[in-house]
Amino acid sequence: MKILLITEQRDRKWNKVSFETLAAAQQIAQQSSGSLSGAVMGKGVATLAAELAGSQLDEVLLIEHELLENYTPDAYTIALRQVVESAKPDLILLPHTYQVRDFAPKLAASLGKGMIGDCTGYRDENGKLIFVRQMFQGRTAADVVFVGEGPWVASFQAGAFRADLAAKHATGKAPVNAVSVDLKPEQIRTKPLELFREAKQAVDLTQAPILVSIGRGIKAPENIPMAENLAKAIGGEICASRPICDEGWLPMDRQIGSSGQTVSPKLYLALGISGAIQHVVGMKGSRTIAAVNKDQNAPIFEIADYGIVGDLFEIVPALTEELEKSKSG
Amino acid sequence: MKIGVCVKQVPAKDAPLAIVEGATWIRESDIGFETNEPDSFALEEGLRLKEKHGGEVVAISMGPDRAKQTIKEALAKGADRGIHVADTQFFKLDPLTSARSLAAAIKDENFDLVLTGLQSDDQGFGQTGVLLAELLGRPHATIIMAIEVTDGRMKLKRELEAGWFQWVELPLPAVITIQSGINKPRYATLKGIMAAKKKEITTVERASLGVPDAPTQRVERIYIPHKTKKTEFLTGQPKEVAAKLVEKLRHEARVL
Numbered sequence: 001m002k003i004l005l006i007t008e009q010r011d012r013k014w015n016k017v018s019f020e021t022l023a024a025a026q027q028i029a030q031q032s033s034g035s036l037s038g039a040v041m042g043k044g045v046a047t048l049a050a051e052l053a054g055s056q057l058d059e060v061l062l063i064e065h066e067l068l069e070n071y072t073p074d075a076y077t078i079a080l081r082q083v084v085e086s087a088k089p090d091l092i093l094l095p096h097t098y099q100v101r102d103f104a105p106k107l108a109a110s111l112g113k114g115m116i117g118d119c120t121g122y123r124d125e126n127g128k129l130i131f132v133r134q135m136f137q138g139r140t141a142a143d144v145v146f147v148g149e150g151p152w153v154a155s156f157q158a159g160a161f162r163a164d165l166a167a168k169h170a171t172g173k174a175p176v177n178a179v180s181v182d183l184k185p186e187q188i189r190t191k192p193l194e195l196f197r198e199a200k201q202a203v204d205l206t207q208a209p210i211l212v213s214i215g216r217g218i219k220a221p222e223n224i225p226m227a228e229n230l231a232k233a234i235g236g237e238i239c240a241s242r243p244i245c246d247e248g249w250l251p252m253d254r255q256i257g258s259s260g261q262t263v264s265p266k267l268y269l270a271l272g273i274s275g276a277i278q279h280v281v282g283m284k285g286s287r288t289i290a291a292v293n294k295d296q297n298a299p300i301f302e303i304a305d306y307g308i309v310g311d312l313f314e315i316v317p318a319l320t321e322e323l324e325k326s327k328s329g
Numbered sequence: 330m331k332i333g334v335c336v337k338q339v340p341a342k343d344a345p346l347a348i349v350e351g352a353t354w355i356r357e358s359d360i361g362f363e364t365n366e367p368d369s370f371a372l373e374e375g376l377r378l379k380e381k382h383g384g385e386v387v388a389i390s391m392g393p394d395r396a397k398q399t400i401k402e403a404l405a406k407g408a409d410r411g412i413h414v415a416d417t418q419f420f421k422l423d424p425l426t427s428a429r430s431l432a433a434a435i436k437d438e439n440f441d442l443v444l445t446g447l448q449s450d451d452q453g454f455g456q457t458g459v460l461l462a463e464l465l466g467r468p469h470a471t472i473i474m475a476i477e478v479t480d481g482r483m484k485l486k487r488e489l490e491a492g493w494f495q496w497v498e499l500p501l502p503a504v505i506t507i508q509s510g511i512n513k514p515r516y517a518t519l520k521g522i523m524a525a526k527k528k529e530i531t532t533v534e535r536a537s538l539g540v541p542d543a544p545t546q547r548v549e550r551i552y553i554p555h556k557t558k559k560t561e562f563l564t565g566q567p568k569e570v571a572a573k574l575v576e577k578l579r580h581e582a583r584v585l
Contacts, residue, residue, distance in 0.1 A: 015490075073459075073468075073469065073470075074468070097490065098489055098490050101455055101471060101472070102470075102471045102472075103459075105424065105456040105459040105460050105463075106459050106460070106463045106469075108425075108545075109425060109428070109460050109463045113425075113545055114423055114424060114545025115424070115456065115545075116546055117454060117455060117456060118453070118455065133453075134453065134554075135453060136340070136346055136450070136451055136453075137453065138554075139346055139553075140346060140348065140551045140552060141551065141552055141553075141554040142549075142550070142552075143548070143549040143551075143552075144546055144547065144549065145546065145547055145549055146545065147423075147544050147545055147546055147547050148543070148544075148545060189468035189499055190468055190497050190498070191497065191498040191499065192495060192497050193484075193495065193497060193498060194496055195489070195493055195494070195495045196493070196494055196495070197492050197494070198492070203491075203492070204491040205491070206491055207491075210584070234585070252492075253491070259508075259509050259510060261490065266584045267578065267584040267585070287584065288578065288582040288584045289558075290574060290578065301560050301562075302558075303558055304558070304560045305560065305561065305582065306561055306562075306563060306574060306578075307560045307563070308562070308563050308570050309562065309564075310567065311567075314567040315567050315570060315571060318567040318568050318570070318571035319571040319574065319575065321568075321571070322568075322571040322572050322575045323575060326579075
């Protein structure tokens with residue numbers, strides 16, 4: 001199977017979910033004895049292409065154009081369509097980012113094809129590729145297969161695969177091949193304007209290795225410093241489920257879940273979070289989950305590695321103390 | 330402005346989901362249905378744009394006969410008329426066929442603006458708005474948190490990840506998908522409910538639209554996800570469990 005991975009960057013910085021999808025693409029390529037090309041798009045992104053070439057793939061496609069500097073769905077679709085028509089992949093894989101949600105269905109439709117989006121995994125059953133995605137907000141899973149000829153388009157959810165399992169190139173570096181695309185300003189109907197952040201101390205939770213997350217169990221805003229002290233002691237960032245941010249107790253950019261961020265840190269400490277599916281979809285990809293909740297039947301315990309049933313107002317200060325003690329010791 | 334808003338009817342959030350054995354959908358007979366919550370934000374945005382700029386709001390829903398209830402709710406909130414694209418086997422459609430059907434049903438309306446919610450709470454494909462734009466030959470923008478319309482153009486606040494936003498401009502006509510939380514959707518008033526009874530709902534059979542039966546993907550089965558983790562419960566006094574957890578995180582999970 002011939003696979004084309006489309007990576008994502010903005011301002012020459014990777015969206016790191018690209019490397020999780022790289023790990024998936026490498027696996028599928030290996031299992032199907034196929035080939036893997038990785039595309040890097042933008043302007044002035046040759047260093048990123050060179051970096052990607054250090055991974056196990058057959059070639060890197062460097063797609064550069066003035067009109068790809070700032071993302072627009074028109075430019076990305078037109079450029080990628082040309083790349084796909086010349087590279088003729090069987091399967092196009094993308095990380096399921098906000099940007100991919102914005103252009104990948106359009107790209108697929110412009111090729112007359114369909115897209116299976118937001119997949120959490122795949123299975124290879126005797127050469128038949130089955131994509132697994134969620135339905136009913138995570139209450140059910142679904143096995144989905146492509147029908148008809150490729151190119152097929154699929155995207156993987158953040159946290160579905162581990163970026164650190166992406167293989168390095170066996171013998172050095174994959175070749176980087178520049179691909180020229182034909183784009184005209186009048187083809188682009190969207191005009192991208194300034195990027196901005198609303199929260200003053202906006203933090204990129206997707207990049208934090210440790211997250212301390214609070215839910216309704218925290219009860220009142222004056223209890224938040226207790227959780228912040230624990231976050232400080234453990235070297236993590238504080239975040240929350242939706243009700244806490246809706247109340248304004250923490251800024252919106254610290255919200256985890258279906259309407260907030262999707263994260264996959266190495267440790268996710270859930271304090272007083274029941275584990276409603278809207279929250280769980282945003283954090284279940286975490287490598288290790290520890291949960292403190294007074295209700296032993298809380299759904300959060302279904303996905304936790306370690307569970308403590310108890311009063312978080314006793315346990316959180318004890319945890320902070322324990323961490324500080326061992327740090328100074 | 331002539332505004333079309335796509336509203337989907339989905340199983341109620343708290344509905345017990347019974348999967349039909351060997352099938353790819355849930356048993357519908359015992360459960361309630363409601364308007365897909367993300368679509369109610371799109372409807373509210375459409376109604377506000379109409380209040381500001383004048384024009385018309387048309388609620389569009391595809392599904393079996395029961396989907397008309399979702400159109401009626403939109404009419405009660407202030408939409409002017411409805412289009413029901415009827416198909417009892419609607420749940421079997423792949424995203425592209427769904428979008429092709431909706432596009433065929435609304436293309437002659439020549440809407441200035443088509444709005445959809447971010448995604449549906451049942452299938453959650455999250456593709457309908459983007460596909461409609463492509464099929465209708467319109468520009469689009471997704472996950473929008475603010476809309477300003479001036480002189481045939483829109484300035485939109487698009488949500489990106491990690492707390493970032495971006496302003497984008499695009500010309501009308503266009504298709505926009507709305508981020509949940511952009512507004513506080515209104516409730517229908519009694520007056521609105523009464524007025525809705527006189528409003529028109531046009532029903533179009535999906536089969537009559539001439540959309541090819543050419544699925545690009547197929548759901549083979551749906552199932553309750555397997556629990557992949559075994560939770561280890563730590564017990565004892567607060568100090569003890571704290572020490573145990575730190576020990577486990579450090580030496581067993583090795584994440585500290």
